Amino acid sequence: MAVINLKNRQIECKLVFYGPGRSGKTTNLEYIHKAFKKQVIGKMISIDTEGDRTLFFDFLPIGLGKIKGCDVKVQLYTVPGQVKYKATRQLVLKGVDGIVFVADSLAVRREKNMTSLKDLHENLLKMGLSIRKIPLVLQYNKRDLAAKGLPIMPVKKMEHELNRQLQVPSFSASALSGEGVGNTLTAALKLTLQSLQNEFKWAQ
Amino acid sequence: MNLGDKIKNYFKEAELYSEHGLLAEALERYRSVEGLVRSTRGIRNRDGILKKIAKKIETTSQKLQKLDGVQATQKVPEDAQSLMKEMYTFDDPEAKGSSTLGGAVALAKFGQYDEAIEELNRLLEYDKLRLEAAKNILWCWVQQSYSEYAVSLYQKWLKNKLFPPDELESIKSYFNELMDEAGVDHEIDEVESQQTIEPDSEVDxxxxxxxxxxxxxxxxxxxxxxxxxxxxxxxxxxxxxxxxxxxxxxxxxxxxxxxxxxxxxxxxxxxxxxxxxxxxxxxxxxxxxxxxxxxxxxxxxxxxx
Missing domain, CATH: 2.40.10.220 (predicted glycosyltransferase like domains)
Incomplete structure (x- = not known):
């Protein structure tokens, strides 16, 4: 849940990068950390993992400066993607204001994307939230792997399978090179701040 | 695509999946390559290729097994622990120490049991937080499969009259549910535990x-x-x-x-x-x-x- 201090004109909200294991959530955060240095307002915490897998979460605090007279700070988190860490994902989701769902474009990861999206839906329900109402953006990551000869799913197919019902903004990306990462983040932040505006009228 | 190209493509895919940490997918592809090579006669250096693929399969399987065995209960650095606590911190002006309780519960949920128990033990001092702290302490021990120890702890509270009867009843009911969930056969009131906890020292x-x-x-x-x-x-x-x-x-x-x-x-x-x-x-x-x-x-x- 965002912390909104209308007296001091400060907002602090939480954006969570969700998605199946190895889809590139941590890589997104690493790129943001590297490319948006001016916005980064604290240390990136990435807990050491076995074989590059996130076991708990990654964390990166960023500041967006003044928006409509409010000082806006955002806490970016990633969840562990592997199925067995469902309980940890529920913990990290607590108090979430917006979500970036990082889907893997590789054809072999098709089912993992769908399972993870279903898991997100269930975890949000447990917290009394709806996947249809929470600010959500989809990212189709690893588009660059097509050039290496790996079979990837066409964006149209991913849209059909993951976004047909949700109808949320979606972006192609290659988090390793940073392509699409900024657009995804910007869209997710816009939606989140709009949603907070509808709820708390902070921009008045 | 002829068979040779197909084998080469599958092998390249397997290598790329492995490089990107998609070990299950890599393993599946290596096995496909192995199957194709095995079923095809007339491949030059067939035995050498099969040997190489078998080695890849073995290494990838070992890596997968190792990763499957990793538990998210490892100790995390202090800054990460602070963050975990922050996520769950709530401040109840009516209850001194409430923010610490939220933090300790968060640590427990993230599997940082030692640190959580240490903080929860301190919170037993606060009247308004004692009940929740006690329940969470028992939860931590049961999660670590120290059910017998949890029983001895409960018995110590019982003996020391640390809680008023209504709170003790609440703890007992919670504890029974916890032990049922963990599938532990238990008698929390009647059996004296073998272990002693926080015993007073006999030594001057x-x-x-x-x-x-x-x-x-x-x-x-x-x-x-x-x-x-x-x-x-x-x-x-x-x-x-x-x-x-x-x-x-x-x-x-x-x-x-x-x-x-x-x-x-x-x-x-x-x-x-x-x-x-x-x-x-x-x-x-x-x-x-x-x-x-x-x-x-x-x-x-x-x-x-």
Missing amino acids: DDEILDISAVKFVLPRGPREGEKVELEISFQSGKYIQMMISRKEKELLDSINPGDLLKDIVFYSPVAIFYGEGFVSSKSAISAGPKKGDFSLEIKIIKIVS
């Missing part, structure tokens, strides 16, 4: 000689049953402290706060004596040249001879 501070080292059997973990000898770095009466290097991970995992050490050999410059001790704390050193190493504290509770 003045009676204890200066101790230079101790030897005891590790009570749990990967080195359970093994005897270790540790040098004493600090002593204050019946409390003795030892340093353990962070590199000694197995040793660190084999002893925890709350462990009761039955047969300790105490070495002092003038005598060797035997007794029992209780592990009162294990904490990471946060500053100085030993930063990152651990300090283990044992409370001597009995001298046998």
Whole structure:
């Protein structure tokens, strides 16, 4: 849940990068950390993992400066993607204001994307939230792997399978090179701040 | 696509999946390649190729197995622990220490049991938080499969009348549910536990000689049953402290706060004596040249001879 201090004109909200294991959530955060240095307002915490897998979460605090007279700070988190860490994902989701769902474009990861999206839906329900109402953006990551000869799913197919019902903004990306990462983040932040505006009228 | 190209493509895919950490997918592709090569006669150096693929399959399987065995209960650095606590911190102006309770619960949920128990134990001092703190302490022990220890703890609270009857009833009902969920056969009121917790020391501070080292059997973990000898770095009466290097991970995992050490050999410059001790704390050193190493504290509770 965002912390909104209308007296001091400060907002602090939480954006969570969700998605199946190895889809590139941590890589997104690493790129943001590297490319948006001016916005980064604290240390990136990435807990050491076995074989590059996130076991708990990654964390990166960023500041967006003044928006409509409010000082806006955002806490970016990633969840562990592997199925067995469902309980940890529920913990990290607590108090979430917006979500970036990082889907893997590789054809072999098709089912993992769908399972993870279903898991997100269930975890949000447990917290009394709806996947249809929470600010959500989809990212189709690893588009660059097509050039290496790996079979990837066409964006149209991913849209059909993951976004047909949700109808949320979606972006192609290659988090390793940073392509699409900024657009995804910007869209997710816009939606989140709009949603907070509808709820708390902070921009008045 | 001819068969040769198909094999080459599958192999390349397997290598790329492996490179990107998609080990299950890599394994599947290596197996497909193996199947194709095996079913095709006339491939040059067929046996050599099969041998190479078998090696890839073996290595990838081993990596997968290793990853499957990783548990999200490992200790995390202090800054990560602070963040975990922050996520769950709530401040109830009516209840002093409420933010600490939220933080301790968060640590417990993230599997940082030792730190959580340490904080929750402190919260037993606060009237308004005692009940929740107690329930969470029991939860932590049961999660770590120390159900018997949890029973002894509950019995100690019962005996010491730490809680009023209504709170005790609430704890009992919660505890029973917890044990049922864990599938533990239990009688929390009637059975005296074998273990003792936080026992009072029978030893007077003045009676204890200066101790230079101790030897005891590790009570749990990967080195359970093994005897270790540790040098004493600090002593204050019946409390003795030892340093353990962070590199000694197995040793660190084999002893925890709350462990009761039955047969300790105490070495002092003038005598060797035997007794029992209780592990009162294990904490990471946060500053100085030993930063990152651990300090283990044992409370001597009995001298046998």
